[in-house]
Amino acid sequence: MNSGLTAMQKKSVAVVIVSNGPGELATWVNPVVDELHKINKSLRDDDKLYFTLRLVLVPCPNATGKEFIVADSWNKFELITKAKSFWKLLIKPHSFANWPKKGVVIFLGGDQFWSILIAKRLGYLNITYAEWIARWPQWTNQIAAMNIKVKELIPERYKYKCQIIGDLMADIKLSSQISLKNKEKHYIALLPGSKKAKLSVGIPFFLEIADHIAKENQNINFIIPIAPTTNKSEYLFFQSERNPITKYYSSKIKTIKNINDFYFDYVIETSKNTKIYLIKKHPCYEILKECDLAITTVGANTAELAAIALPMLVVLPTQHLNKMNAWDGIYGIIGKIPFINRFITFIIKYFYFKKKKFFAWPNINAKRMIVPEKIGNISPKKIAREVLFLIKNRDQLKSISDNLKKERGDKGAAEKLASIIINSIKKL
Secondary structure, rough: OOOOOHHHHHEEEEEEEEOOHHHHHHHHHHEEEEEEEHHHHOOOOOOOOOOOEEEEOOOOOOOOOHHHHHHOOOOOOEEEOOOOHHHHHHHOHOOOOOOOOOOEEOOOOOOOOHHHHHHHHEEEEEEEEEEEOOOOOOOOEEEEEOOHHHHOOOOOOHHHHHHEEOOHHHHHOOOOOOOOOOOOEEEEEEOOOOOHHHHHHHHHHHHHHHHHHHHHHHOOEEEOOOOOOOOOOHHHOOOOOEEEEEEEEOOOOEEEEOOOOOOOOEEEOOOOOOOOEEEOOOOOOOHHHOEEEEEEEOOOOOHHHHHHHOEEEEEEEHHOOOOOHOHHHHHHHHHHOHHHHHHHHHHHHHHHHHHHOOHHHHHHHHHHOOEEEEEEEEOOOHHHHHHHHHHOOOHHHHHHHEEEEEEOOOOOOOHHHHHHHHHHHOOO
C-alpha cells in the first residue's frame, strides 16, 4: 500500500510506527492506531490534527513474512514498508515517499535501536514503548513504560523522559466464545521453539515429555501453537533420524493429520499413542488462556505467556548446548564453527550458567523466581514429574498466575500512548 504521495499536500506531520512480528501488530500496533483515530475524531474541527500514518516493518527472526499483507488489509496506513526494505528505507527514504519535515517515530516491536535509527535519519522525535527495559534512553525523546520497574531501570538523568502508561497486552480482547476448560480434562501448551536449531532439540524432547505425562495421566490434552516461522513438515523432519539429537529419545511421530475442528488444525499421534493438537493461528492467546500450564523453552515466548498470566515451566536442556546455532546473536553465528562451538559451549556451561540467575523474562523482570525454571542436564521424565506435580497442586498454579499479573502493567495503555503521540504532534 504505497499511497500517501498526493496526500502529503494536506498533511504536514508524519506518524511512523516501527514494528515487527504478528503478535506486536495485533496486540500493540492495531489498538494504538485505533486510539489515535478515536482521540483525533473527538477533537473539535479546529483542533483536529492532520498527519500521515505510516508503518515500518523491521527485520525479525519471528516474523512470518505476511505482516505486510495483514497490515495492508486494515486500510489504516498511507505507507507500509516491508522488513526486507528496511535498509534501503534507512539509506534512501525519499525513494519510498515524500516525508514531512516534522514527525514522530513510535517503537512498537522489534529492536528499539531500529526506531532510533529511523527517527535520526528522518529528523523526527522518537517515542519508545518499553515493556521490560528502555535500552537507549539517551537517544529517545520519550519513554512510555509498562510499569514502575521499567522506569527504575532507567538511569536517573533520563528518568524525566519516562511516563508509566500500563500494559498494551492487558488491553487484549480475548474471545469469550472459546472455552476448553472442564472438570475432567486439563490442557497443557507445549512451546518447543520457533527457530530450526531450537526445534532440533525441542521436538524430540517435548514429544517425550508429552508421552511420559500421558502415561501417568490420561486426562490431559496437549496443544502446540505452531510458530509462524515453522510448519508441520519441520516437525516430521526434527523427529526423524535425519536429526542427530533424536537418538537420545524414544518418542516419535506416528502420524500428523489435518482435522476439521473449530480450534485445532492438525493432530499428532506419537508412537506411544499420545495425541497433540496443533494450532496454526498466530497469535492464539484465546486458546492459550484456556490452558492450565505451558511448558516452554527460554525466549520471548515467556514474555507472551506472562502477558496472559499463564503459568509456565521453563526448560533448557544444557546437554545439547553444542547446538549453538540455536542461540541468538553473535553466539549463534560463530557457534557454527566446530572448534569455536566446543569452546563457547564450555564457557557457557561452566561460567555463564553459574553467573546468570534467571532465564525466563518474568523472572528476569521481577528479579525473583515467579515461574519455575529447569536448566541443566534434565530429562523429559524429570520434567514430566514436575508437570504432574503442578497439575495436581491447583493453588500453586494460581499463585504463579497471580504473581504474573502483578508484574504486568495496568489496562488503558493504548489510549495513554495515543495521547502521548497526539500531544507530541501538537508541540511540533
